[in-house]
Amino acid sequence: MAASSLLSLMFLISTLLLASSSLSVAPNPTTFTIPLSAIFTKNQPSDPIKTLNSLASSSLTRAHHLKHPKTKPPLTKTKVFSHSYGGYSISLNFGTPPQTISFILDTGSSPIWFPCTSQYICIDCHIDPSKIPLFIPKLSSSSKFIDCQNPNCARISSSNPSSKLCQGCNCSQACPYSFQYGIGSTLGLLLSETLDFPEKLFTNFLVGCSIISTQQPAGIAGFGRTPESLPSQLGLSKFSYYLISQRFNDTSESSDLTLYRGSSSDAKTPDLSYTPFRKNPVLNDSTFREFYYVDLRKVIVGSKSVNIPYKYLVPENNTNGSGGTIVDSGTTFTIMATPIFDAVATTFEAEMGNFSRASAAAEAFIGLNLCYNITGLKFEKIKFPKLTFEFMGGAKMELLVVNYFLPVDFGNSSFVCLTIMTDIILDLVEPAIILGNTQQQNFYVEFDLKNNRFGFRRQSCNKK
Structure with a gap:
């Protein structure tokens, strides 16, 4: 898809811009616990060697991205099988009323984004598009797209190629971004939303509304060290998790991710x-x-x-x-x-x-x-x-x-x-x-x- 087409699609979606509503806030909690599960796709192949080879290839490609984050990963050379991502997911609730979205837990990146709008396109994702949970901004009274003049746009754009997307065009309505990963990429518009925990609502949370992705059937929750990450935006003092031992086959088991907020000893x-x-x-x-x-x-x-x-x-x-x-x-x-x-x-x-x-x-x-x-x-x-x-x-x-x-x-x-x-x-x-x-x-x-x-x-x- 041409860059001009991508931008046209993004600005078409930016018309979904909605006004924020006032929200009540519960008392400050000290911890949040979120179920943590191994990620698997549907239609798992029966050949474990192909699955293992895919995981090995994905690990190397991911490592290449971490070491060369400004180098576009060789996406066409990366094979993705629907047996397992070899990763772990969490579910978070965004919007008013809340919509539940699945995210990959990633301590090697910082941005948070989800598949967004009914126009979402996932290229080479090897999954039925109807199976991908989508966030629909027009169904949330707290959705608000961030424009290019907003300081948050500059903060997100300065560290990735999206900064070039605003050059030579009218970006007054929405802030575009582009994030690269070891096994794919995503492109969309920056959104201000409400993150809904049972104990507390976090308003004006910066999250990516992705409209086009490559090899990314699920959203990614970045737990890295920069200001746009989930720990930074929530003001976490620490977070912890434990990972189930998976043999790269389907399982309903899960473990916990715990978020600690506020002062701690x-x-x-x-x-x-x-x-x-x-x-x-x-x-x-x-x-x-x-x-x-x-x-x-x-x-x-x-x-x-x-x-x-x-x-x-x-x-x-x-x-x-x-x-x-x-x-x-x-x-x-x-x-x-x-x-x-x-x-x-x-x-x-x-x-x-x-x-x-x-x-x-x-x-x-x-x-x-x-x-x-x-x-x-x-x-x-x-x-x-x-x-x-x-x-x-x-x-x-x-x-x-x-x-x-x-x-x-x-x-x-x-x-x-x-x-x-x-x-x-x-x-x-x-x-x-x-x-x-x-x-x-x-x-x-x-x-x-x-x-x-x-x-x-x-x-x-x-x-x-």
């Missing part, structure tokens, strides 16, 4: 190990300002500490800020720069000496970088080397085997594959390590924004 949550958030690298264009950096100091495989050059573990304050580790709920598998991954893989190979490595062809077909043949053996009976991430301050994340090894049946053979990946094209700029949601499963994690620290403890999250 410096006291640590019982049984949590903490490491401080690292100050984001100072770059010329503040490209990576929304990420949650942590200081990963050691990767331990079995009893051996992997030899990782220090320069990869600490981001540098230069123009591209290479190095460092971020925590991202939107990436499925952890991504490591090649020198780090090679060192980790070499240590695993030494510890897994009794097992034969899968062929390069098998690994390429599966989509993961390190697999072993376990044909004839039961995954649950195998004693695997432990994997531990040690952070600044001594906090150790001791992973369960299901957090880093995945059983895969391929033809007449059975394999286990490491759900940590690398790609040489991702090594040029930061971050060097992206801690994905597979490695966060079965952990209770806390983003303490007030005290600037990341906490975690191992916790069984599945209810059955």
